[in-house]
Amino acid sequence: MKAPDYRTPRIGIDSVEHQAKLLRLWETTPGIKGFFTTTDHKEIGIRYIVTAFIFLGLGGVEALIMRIQLAGPNLSLLTPEQYNQLFSTHGMTMIFLYASPILSGFSNYLWPLLLGSRDMAFPRLNALSYWIYLASGIFLYAGFVTGNGPNDGWFNYVPYASKPFNPGLNEDFYALGMVFLGISVTVGAANFIVTAFRTRAPGMSLNRLPILVWGTLTASVANLIVVPAVSLAFFLLWMDRQFGTHFFDTAAGGQALLWQHLFWIFGHPWVYAIVLPAMGMASDGLPVFCRRPLVGYSLVALSTVATMILGFGVWVHHMFATGLPGLGLAFFSGASIAITIPSAVAVFAWIATIWLGRPVITTAFLFFSSMILLFVIGGVSGFMTASVPVDWQLTDTYFVVAHLHYVLIGINVFPVVGAAYFWFPKVTGRLLDERMGRWNFWTMFVGFNVAFLPMHLTGLLGMPRRVYTYNGYPGWGLLNLIVSIGSFVFAVGVLIFLVNVVKSLRAGAHATQNPWDAPTLEWSVPSPPPPYNFAVIPTVASRHPLWESRLGENALLSTLDRGMLLDTGKETIATSALDAAPDMILEMPQDSFAPLVLTGGLSVLFIGLLLKTWTVVAIGALLSAAGLLLWLWPRRDLREREPAAEVAHG
Amino acid sequence: MKSSPLGFLDAAGVRAQHILPLTWFTLCVSIAVCVVIALLLWIAVRRRRMPYGIDIASVKIERGGDGLRWISVGLLLSAVPLAVTLVWTMLALAAVAGPPANPALVLDITARQWWWDVHYSGAQPADGFETANEIHIPVGQPVLVRLHAADVIHSFWVPKLTGKTDVIPGQTNQSWMQTETPGRYLGQCSEFCGYQHAHMQFEVVAQTPAEFAAWQAAQRQPATEPAAADAARGLEVVQFRCALCHAIRGTSAGAVSAPDLTHLMSRRTLAAGTLPNTAGNLVRWIQNPQDAKPESMMPNQYLSAQQLTDVLAYLETLQ
Numbered sequence: 001m002k003a004p005d006y007r008t009p010r011i012g013i014d015s016v017e018h019q020a021k022l023l024r025l026w027e028t029t030p031g032i033k034g035f036f037t038t039t040d041h042k043e044i045g046i047r048y049i050v051t052a053f054i055f056l057g058l059g060g061v062e063a064l065i066m067r068i069q070l071a072g073p074n075l076s077l078l079t080p081e082q083y084n085q086l087f088s089t090h091g092m093t094m095i096f097l098y099a100s101p102i103l104s105g106f107s108n109y110l111w112p113l114l115l116g117s118r119d120m121a122f123p124r125l126n127a128l129s130y131w132i133y134l135a136s137g138i139f140l141y142a143g144f145v146t147g148n149g150p151n152d153g154w155f156n157y158v159p160y161a162s163k164p165f166n167p168g169l170n171e172d173f174y175a176l177g178m179v180f181l182g183i184s185v186t187v188g189a190a191n192f193i194v195t196a197f198r199t200r201a202p203g204m205s206l207n208r209l210p211i212l213v214w215g216t217l218t219a220s221v222a223n224l225i226v227v228p229a230v231s232l233a234f235f236l237l238w239m240d241r242q243f244g245t246h247f248f249d250t251a252a253g254g255q256a257l258l259w260q261h262l263f264w265i266f267g268h269p270w271v272y273a274i275v276l277p278a279m280g281m282a283s284d285g286l287p288v289f290c291r292r293p294l295v296g297y298s299l300v301a302l303s304t305v306a307t308m309i310l311g312f313g314v315w316v317h318h319m320f321a322t323g324l325p326g327l328g329l330a331f332f333s334g335a336s337i338a339i340t341i342p343s344a345v346a347v348f349a350w351i352a353t354i355w356l357g358r359p360v361i362t363t364a365f366l367f368f369s370s371m372i373l374l375f376v377i378g379g380v381s382g383f384m385t386a387s388v389p390v391d392w393q394l395t396d397t398y399f400v401v402a403h404l405h406y407v408l409i410g411i412n413v414f415p416v417v418g419a420a421y422f423w424f425p426k427v428t429g430r431l432l433d434e435r436m437g438r439w440n441f442w443t444m445f446v447g448f449n450v451a452f453l454p455m456h457l458t459g460l461l462g463m464p465r466r467v468y469t470y471n472g473y474p475g476w477g478l479l480n481l482i483v484s485i486g487s488f489v490f491a492v493g494v495l496i497f498l499v500n501v502v503k504s505l506r507a508g509a510h511a512t513q514n515p516w517d518a519p520t521l522e523w524s525v526p527s528p529p530p531p532y533n534f535a536v537i538p539t540v541a542s543r544h545p546l547w548e549s550r551l552g553e554n555a556l557l558s559t560l561d562r563g564m565l566l567d568t569g570k571e572t573i574a575t576s577a578l579d580a581a582p583d584m585i586l587e588m589p590q591d592s593f594a595p596l597v598l599t600g601g602l603s604v605l606f607i608g609l610l611l612k613t614w615t616v617v618a619i620g621a622l623l624s625a626a627g628l629l630l631w632l633w634p635r636r637d638l639r640e641r642e643p644a645a646e647v648a649h650g
Numbered sequence: 651m652k653s654s655p656l657g658f659l660d661a662a663g664v665r666a667q668h669i670l671p672l673t674w675f676t677l678c679v680s681i682a683v684c685v686v687i688a689l690l691l692w693i694a695v696r697r698r699r700m701p702y703g704i705d706i707a708s709v710k711i712e713r714g715g716d717g718l719r720w721i722s723v724g725l726l727l728s729a730v731p732l733a734v735t736l737v738w739t740m741l742a743l744a745a746v747a748g749p750p751a752n753p754a755l756v757l758d759i760t761a762r763q764w765w766w767d768v769h770y771s772g773a774q775p776a777d778g779f780e781t782a783n784e785i786h787i788p789v790g791q792p793v794l795v796r797l798h799a800a801d802v803i804h805s806f807w808v809p810k811l812t813g814k815t816d817v818i819p820g821q822t823n824q825s826w827m828q829t830e831t832p833g834r835y836l837g838q839c840s841e842f843c844g845y846q847h848a849h850m851q852f853e854v855v856a857q858t859p860a861e862f863a864a865w866q867a868a869q870r871q872p873a874t875e876p877a878a879a880d881a882a883r884g885l886e887v888v889q890f891r892c893a894l895c896h897a898i899r900g901t902s903a904g905a906v907s908a909p910d911l912t913h914l915m916s917r918r919t920l921a922a923g924t925l926p927n928t929a930g931n932l933v934r935w936i937q938n939p940q941d942a943k944p945e946s947m948m949p950n951q952y953l954s955a956q957q958l959t960d961v962l963a964y965l966e967t968l969q
Contacts, residue, residue: 080845080944153842159819160802160844165763250820256803257818291709295717321805321814321841323823326747330740337736344728345721347687352720355694360706369695376687380680383732387739389669389746390676392813393658396805396840462656462809464840467848474653517707550711 007585009564009573014535018567025570026118026531028591037591039123040531044130045109046427051134052102053498056413058141059093060491062086071484073472083468084151085170089144091154092174096181097137099274099412104129104188106419107216107277109427111192113522113529114210116201116538118572119588121194124595124631125187131599132184136177139606143173150174153466155267155318156237158248158259163241172241172610175234180606182231189220189227196220197577201521203540203558204580207298210520210543214301215280218308219273225312230266233259242612257322264315272311275407276304278415279346279375282368285415285422286350288518289365290357293544293551296349303342310339320391329388336386343379347372362516363437367418370445374410378403381456396466399459405452417444417497424504425511429527432508436500444493450486454479519544524560536563537573540580569637587638598627655836656809662835663811664792664828668746672738679731749826754791761797761804761817761839764846764946765909765922770866779869780897782909783852783922785837788862792828805841808854814840829856836923845945851923865916872900873912876967884964887957895947898968908947914968921946932962 012018028034028043038044066086069077078086108126112119120126143149148169152161161171196209196217209217236247237259246252248259287294294300316324316332350372359365381403385391394400417440425431458479463470470476514523523546525533538560542548545558564573570588575581605620634640659674661667700709758769768785771778787793797806799819806825807814815825829835839850857865876882885901892911893903899912918927924943925931934941937958939948953961 080848084845157803157842160842165802165844254820256820289706291706291711292713296721299718299721322816322818323821326743329747330743333739333743334736337732337739340728340732341725344725348721348724349717351687351690351694352717354691355697355720356714356717357698358709358712359695359699360704360709361695361699361702362706369691372691373684373688377684380683383735384673384676384680387672387676387735387742389739389742389813390673392815393666393669393673393809395814396842460657460659461654462658462838464656464838464847466842469848473655476654515706517711519711547711551713553713 007568009566009571009582009585011563012536012565013562018565019530019535021567022532022535023530025567028531034591036596037593039119039127039589039591039595041108041112041120041123041126042427042529042531042533044126045105045107047130048101048105048108048133050105051130051137052098052105055093055097055137056102056494059090059098060494062090062093064487064491066090067484067487069468070470070480072481073477074469076469078468080468081151084466085144085147085149087466088150088153088156088174092140092150094408095154095270095274096178097133097140099408100185100270101133102412102416103216103219103274103277104133106281106416106423107192107212110423110522111195111213111216112199112533113426113525114213114520115195115199116204116521116534116540117195117199118533118537118566119199120191121199121586122191124589124592125191127592128595128598129184129188129191131595132180132187132602135599135603136181136184136606139180139603140173140177143170143177148173155263156259158237158240158256159250161237161259162248169610172238175238175241176606176610178234179231179238180602182227182234183602185223185227189223192216192220193224198574198583199572199586200575200580201534201538201540202563202573202575202580202582204575206578206580207301208540208543209301210280211283211294211297211300211304212277212280214304215277215283218304219276222269222273222308222311226266226269229262230270233262233266236262238609257319260319260322261315264318268315268318269308269311271407272308275411276307278371278412278419280304281415281419281422282350282371283346284520285364285368285418286353287357288422288516289360289362289368290353291360292353292357293519293547294349295352295356296345297543299345300349303345306342307339310335310342314339314386317386317391320388321395333386333388337383340379340383340386343375347376347379362421363432363434363441364418364421364516366438366441366445367414367421370441371410371414371418374406374414374448377453378406378410381406394459396464397459398455398463398465401465402452402455402459405455409448409452414444420497420501422516423522424501425515426522426527426529428505428508429511430504430508431511431515432500432504436496436503440493440496440500442493443496444490447486447489447491447493451483451490452486454482454486458483514546517546519547521545521560536561536565539563589635589638592631594627594631596627597630598624601625601627656838658809658813661810662829662831662833663808664830665746665812665826666808666810669742669813672735672742675738676735679735683728683731749794749824750792750828752792753794753826755787755793756796757785757793758796758798759785759806759817760800761806761843761850762800762907763802763844764839764850764943766837766850766852767800767906767909768852770869772870777870779899779912780906780910781869781913782917783919784855784917785852786855786857786862786865787827787829788859789830789832789856790828790859792826795825795827797823797825802843803841804839804843804850806837807840808835808837810835811854816841827854832856832858832861834918838923846943849922849924849943849946851919853918853923868916869913873898873968874900876964878963880960880963881967882964884957884960884962887953887961888964891951891953911965911968914965916969921948929962929966932965933958936961 028038239245246254248254314336317336511527541556541558542554574583574586601623608616661670760767768781797817799817804817805814811827835854837852895905895908897904897910920927920935
């Protein structure tokens with residue numbers, strides 16, 4: 001047993017010598033070694049964001065190919081099998097490999113900076129979560145590029161996904177890849193939860209958290225609860241396919257609906273998990289450009305949590321047509337209508353913030369504020385499908401395709417691009433070009449609405465989703481042509497964003513520490529932030545540490561330039577869960593190969609499972625065990641062994 | 651908008667008509683909400699916006715009211731249409747959910763990749779018959795549909811008559827329909843079911859009770875013996891080549907894994923709505939179904955010209 005640690009941190013003020021000392025302690029080794037071992041949350045966050053954007057690009061190209069096929073009736077650019085793999089891979093990519101990881105990326109980068117901490121609670125776990133995301137993404141795409149992509153839609157209903165109807169490797173790639181990806185989501189979620197509760201700056205009580213933290217925290221709790229359901233579903237599917245179990249085999253007493261329940265118990269909370277953090281970005285970003293605090297902070301934070309709690313009880317609205325008893329449907333219908341309420345809280349809070357503020361219209365503001373309208377459009381179409389009888393007509397038509405894209409692009413992509421404009425100067429030290437930003441915004445906004453608004457109409461005209469071609473019924477051809485044109489305009493908008501990023505990285509205007517005069521802690525450190533984030537741990541006295549002197553609302557002010565030095569090792573401070581009172585010094589781990597080795601081992605293991613080659617599985621298991629051993633070996637610098645390492649004083 | 655054969659904003663069946671006002675109500679509320687929010691947002695952004703290009707740090711930070719009335723008033727206003735929708739939803743659900751207590755007709759429909767097998771029962775087992783992709787019903791009477799899945803999940807949907815009911819292996823779901831208006835109503839599989847989900851349509855033909863009775867009596871008859879020589883040769887080929895999958899009552903063809911052809915020529919389309927049922931399309935469909943409906947279960951036939959002519963002559967007797 002380790003002896004209790006009674007060390008008391010030294011208090012002091014920031015100085016050049018102090019910063020140099022911290023830099024030596026925190027800096028990742030340059031070069032290849034550092035690349036593979038880093039545990040810096042900022043580096044990991046950027047990797048998440050870049051990887052997720054690459055997947056967004058892939059999913060977008062898949063969508064454009066489908067839109068060419070659907071531009072007119074009875075076209076035959078694609079065979080049915082190609083089309084089925086494309087729409088399934090598109091869904092898988094956007095929902096699992098873009099929408100969630102992009103938010104993990106932003107939260108990874110931003111959280112410690114928002115919270116006044118030097119890193120996430122578990123830096124090596126953070127690295128592991130990224131590496132597994134990358135490995136499972138490659139695993140899933142390996143199926144697609146070898147012609148074995150998923151072909152049963154992203155929600156993958158059985159029995160079409162079962163072996164008798166789907167004998168290829170397609171569904172094995174998908175099933176194992178999703179179980180693999182689930183590990184990344186799970187460890188990432190655990191890390192966010194502990195980070196939120198334990199590594200905030202002193203004084204940052206729960207009611208002072210930025211809304212983005214509320215969003216990601218809520219999403220992480222939900223993920224921990226529901227990801228096991230989907231991992232189990234995919235595991236059972238793989239067992240049915242490869243070992244002849246009968247979980248979903250109706251001929252042997254299995255249940256086709258079991259899959260749907262397991263999937264949607266996960267799937268619906270997941271939808272909230274991939275929008276709540278993005279809503280948080282808008283909740284934190286809009287006030288900066290409106291020059292006033294967010295209206296109804298507590299209500300917005302509560303509505304974030306309430307959305308998720310209600311969100312656990314609405315999964316059956318994906319199954320209204322499956323023949324479940326009416327009483328059950330009535331309950332889930334009511335819950336699905338009621339979930340509108342917390343969403344409405346956020347909408348009115350945002351509008352009131354703009355109304356009562358003095359909006360400075362930047363590109364970030366345009367993306368955040370337009371998101372409100374897109375959210376409402378996606379919300380009301382969701383409200384329509386919440387009514388069971390109405391849903392019996394609307395479900396599985398293009399109306400639902402329109403709905404889900406307004407939700408996922410409107411409440412994920414738009415705020416994410418807004419967040420990119422907002423935080424790009426913090427990450428890179430340069431501002432994105434505002435002129436190109438306006439072109440970027442208007443092209444995306446117009447393209448998006450031209451592409452997806454008409455889909456509501458094709459849905460009302462009865463066009464079913466997931467068809468590789470369609471007859472030229474009145475109205476269908478023209479509407480689909482408009483949709484296809486809009487989707488290409490939208491793609492041009494995304495391209496302008498990428499051009500802006502590349503151009504601004506090289507030649508953008510240099511950013512100051514706080515280019516938007518924003519109120520939260522990340523803007524109190526240099527752009528880009530040093531590896532240790534904060535030279536001294538700040539003490540927080542309000543929600544708006546950098547605005548509080550001007551708002552004049554609290555007697556005590558936050559202290560940013562004087563605080564715990566924590567320079568006797570790679571250290572940060574742990575605080576209590578509710579009030580963020582200082583609790584103990586956390587020894588943070590050095591850079592490590594262990595996460596990469598463990599990921600490599602798991603990759604080999606999953607490849608072995610895919611091929612059902614048990615020697616490969618055994619090698620993967622041994623490699624994973626080696627990675628874990630390396631990880632858990634007691635280390636002197638973490639005070640896990642006596643005597644603790646002497647830290648060189650600089 | 652109303653002329654799309656799969657559109658449901660011009661309902662013709664009792665069940666669909668009952669749902670339609672609720673659909674319009676929620677649609678109008680939705681559009682109104684979007685317009686109001688768009689206007690509020692537009693005004694909010696424009697009323698006190700700062701000049702373009704202003705130094706953001708020069709704009710004073712000021713709380714300017716807590717704004718909580720926006721939320722309370724907004725929620726109160728939102729609650730009204732939500733409550734109305736909730737109650738209306740429950741009432742509509744109660745009205746249309748259950749199958750009718752005394753249906754005039756009970757149909758057993760089996761969905762298969764990628765067509766619809768329709769079984770009519772009679773008073774005697776011998777009065778029962780099969781048809782495919784075309785469902786005849788009498789007007790003015792409730793019809794109960796029992797849904798069976800032979801392979802994967804499908805969904806039964808006749809937009810103008812009734813909303814969707816999934817067809818799921820291992821369970822028998824029920825749908826029902828009733829219309830007062832004779833006519834043809836298009837149906838479409840609406841749950842993804844594989845390669846040819848797109849071409850899995852059917853038609854509901856609503857007829858006056860007299861017409862329906864006549865149709866039913868005709869369908870009960872077995873196929874007639876071919877009189878002409880070419881048709882007789884055609885029957886030989888059909889029994890040899892087609893009978894592995896298809897059935898023609900009155901002949902030795904009795905397999906059940908493909909559409910019953912006994913009265914093929916009485917149907918309007920081929921291959922679940924893929925092609926209009928014409929002589930040219932029949933040839934195309936028999937010789938090269940994989941072109942018209944790729945991956946369909948029907949293999950290409952490669953009949954000789956003589957065989958094809960004979961088969962066509964025979965099939966045309968299946969009125």
